[in-house]
Structures are given as C-alpha cells and as structure tokens.
Amino acid sequence: MTENEGYTWLDGQLVKNEQAMVPFMTSALHYGLGVFEGIRCYATPRGPAIFRLKDHIQRLLESAKILGFRSLPFTQEQLEEACREVVRANGFESCYIRPLIFFDSQVKNLNLDVGWARVGISAWYWGAYLGDEALEKGARMNISSFTRLHPNIMMTKAKITGNYANSVLAKTESARLGFDEAIMLDPQGYVAECTGENLFIVRRGVIYTPGTWAVLEGITRDAIITLARDLGYEVQEAQISRDHLYVAEECFVSGTAAEIVPVTEIDHRVIGSGRRGPVTYRLMQAFHAVVRGEDERYQHWLDLVNP
Known part of the structure; x- marks a missing residue:
C-alpha cells in the first residue's frame, strides 16, 4: 500500500491520505504551533496492539495544555479510539501512529486565543529508525x-x-x-x-x-x-x-x-x-x-x- 492509498483521521472523520490537506495559510505551518505524539502498534498473538496508548494520548493532551490551548475538540477516550480506528482502516498489523493537534486561525498573529485546535491522526509502516x-x-x-x-x-x-x-x-x-x-x-x-x-x-x-x-x-x-x-x-x-x-x-x-x-x-x-x-x-x-x-x-x- 502506498501512502496515498491509506486513510487519515482528520477532525473526526476518516479521509483518504491524499485528501488529508490543510490550507497553506494554516498558522501551525508558519509558526510551529502544534503538538504531536509518536506511537507504535505491534503484531501480537491477540492481534495488533498499540503500546501504551493511554500514556501517549495523555502526554499529547498535556503538551497541548503546556503550549497554551484552552480547549480541545476531542476527549482522551475519543482520541484513543481514533488511533485504533486509523490502524483498522489501514489494515495494519504493525505500524507507527502520528496524532497531531495543530492551531488554525483566520487571523495571522501569534495569539492562541484567536483560533482553534484541529486534530489529525495518520499511520504508516516504519521499520528500524536508525537502520x-x-x-x-x-x-x-x-x-x-x-x-x-x-x-x-x-x-x-x-x-x-x-x-x-x-x-x-x-x-x-x-x-x-x-x-x-x-x-x-x-x-x-x-x-x-x-x-x-x-x-x-x-x-x-x-x-x-x-x-x-x-x-x-x-x-x-x-x-x-x-x-x-x-x-x-x-x-x-x-x-x-x-x-x-x-x-x-x-x-x-x-x-x-x-x-x-x-x-x-x-x-x-x-x-x-x-x-x-x-x-x-x-x-x-x-x-x-x-x-x-x-x-x-x-x-x-x-x-x-x-x-
């Protein structure tokens, strides 16, 4: 499966990877205003299993709080289920999962209070990082x-x-x-x-x-x-x-x-x-x-x- 053949969870919906786009003017792209996690899913005798999913999503939400987001559109439980949904949709037994909370705004400035948080979750196969x-x-x-x-x-x-x-x-x-x-x-x-x-x-x-x-x-x-x-x-x-x-x-x-x-x-x-x-x-x-x-x-x- 190529990257464009897979699925990404974006703002609550599964979309094809090729459709998981954000506008060029998204504030996160210009100012680095986002928080993310890296999570691995492994093949086990009981089926694919995500390693310490709850801990990773908790740290994701803590990162968002530290950065300064006042509110988020999804709960921890919803984000955990979204990670599982992405793995299922892509048919992975083992993979790397990337949740990302990023800032979007119609006003281009450096104030987190004049925009909103968006969320995307994608997954792909990733072997040994250092070879x-x-x-x-x-x-x-x-x-x-x-x-x-x-x-x-x-x-x-x-x-x-x-x-x-x-x-x-x-x-x-x-x-x-x-x-x-x-x-x-x-x-x-x-x-x-x-x-x-x-x-x-x-x-x-x-x-x-x-x-x-x-x-x-x-x-x-x-x-x-x-x-x-x-x-x-x-x-x-x-x-x-x-x-x-x-x-x-x-x-x-x-x-x-x-x-x-x-x-x-x-x-x-x-x-x-x-x-x-x-x-x-x-x-x-x-x-x-x-x-x-x-x-x-x-x-x-x-x-x-x-x-």
Whole structure:
C-alpha cells in the first residue's frame, strides 16, 4: 500500500491520505504551533496492539495544555479510539501512529486565543529508525554543537512541533559529518538526550540516565527503567558528563521510533567492546517480548486494536 492509498483521521472523520490537506495559510505551518505524539502498534498473538496508548494520548493532551490551548475538540477516550480506528482502516498489523493537534486561525498573529485546535491522526509502516544494522553493530554518534533547548526558552516537557527545529539542526549536522545520530548537551553542559531518543549508559553494572529535568519524559524511557529494575538492575537518574560517555561499558538509546538501539561509537571513541553489550541485549530482548505480547506481566501496556 502506498501512502496515498491509506486513510487519515482528520477532525473526526476518516479521509483518504491524499485528501488529508490543510490550507497553506494554516498558522501551525508558519509558526510551529502544534503538538504531536509518536506511537507504535505491534503484531501480537491477540492481534495488533498499540503500546501504551493511554500514556501517549495523555502526554499529547498535556503538551497541548503546556503550549497554551484552552480547549480541545476531542476527549482522551475519543482520541484513543481514533488511533485504533486509523490502524483498522489501514489494515495494519504493525505500524507507527502520528496524532497531531495543530492551531488554525483566520487571523495571522501569534495569539492562541484567536483560533482553534484541529486534530489529525495518520499511520504508516516504519521499520528500524536508525537502520537494521545498528540493532546489532550499534550506532555511531557525535556530540552536537547545538545545545538542547533551555527549559525557560521552550517548554521541553512537551512535544511541540516548533521545538524540533532544534533536533533538525543537530541531526542534519550529525548526518553531514557521517554519524548516525547526535547527542545533545543541556545548557549546563551535561548530557541531555539525542534528537529523538533518550540515552542510557552502563558503568560498573549500574544503568544511568539523565534525569527528567533535562529531557523529554520518554514513555519508552519509562518502560526501559521499569523493565531494567524488574530484571534486577540498579537504575539511577544522574547528571552525566561528556567524558562519562567515553568510558561507559555500554551505551544505548530508546524512543518510540528507535525502540532500543546500542551505541558503539561516540566522537570517534569506541564504547565498551565496540559491539552491543550484554545489558543492552537483555533489555532489547525483554522489550521486544513485551511489545509482541509474549510477557504476561506487561499486558496492561498493550491496547488491542480489536478488543
């Protein structure tokens, strides 16, 4: 199926992708006034299931509140059902889901109170975000020259569309330098996150990750922390300096698009053995068992598309 053959849920109705259009003068396009989520749906023995759907839609609504929308046209329950509807309409067993709340207005200014919120939800097949090879051999990364947004300059706990210009600058620079992904430092010079993933390191058997004061509160990040602790690992939120990365035994990143990807090189320095480490591999196995519906302990994280 091509992209134009699928369906998008737009303002409460399913329409063909080719008809899911917004006017050129839509304020969201000009000013980055929107909030979004990335959600994955997985094939399971009980049919397609969306991973932590309720948590993702809750964060979507929180992002809208943080940005400043006073009211929204749909409830959380309606948006959750709309996500399921999009998966069903497109006939997906596994896919990536993109809900987007965006601002529209007949008056072109920077005031959210003179317009209204619109909502679209689309879905498409998306394989390994950083490539299949990186899942085993690991990704090569660099420290970006671009700093992660200061929390009083932009609202860093919200997935605001305009925020991602920061990530685009860093990701493009990294790609042009020959790396797979960029690691961004916070305004104090400590490790924050990548352009679309949270970051973890392993040192002396302990898993460390930057605290939520510096990063987006990733839902996959939260799942990894829970899984790691359930597997018996100690997990600590901490300030991680750049040189901590270089001497880590293992490093990996997590996110909805990326899932879990090992990092084996940073700034031309080999991390650990230079291959995917045992802690990372064990967490990858545990995570994939969860999202495929193979671990009964975490069935509450899966929302069946056809209950």
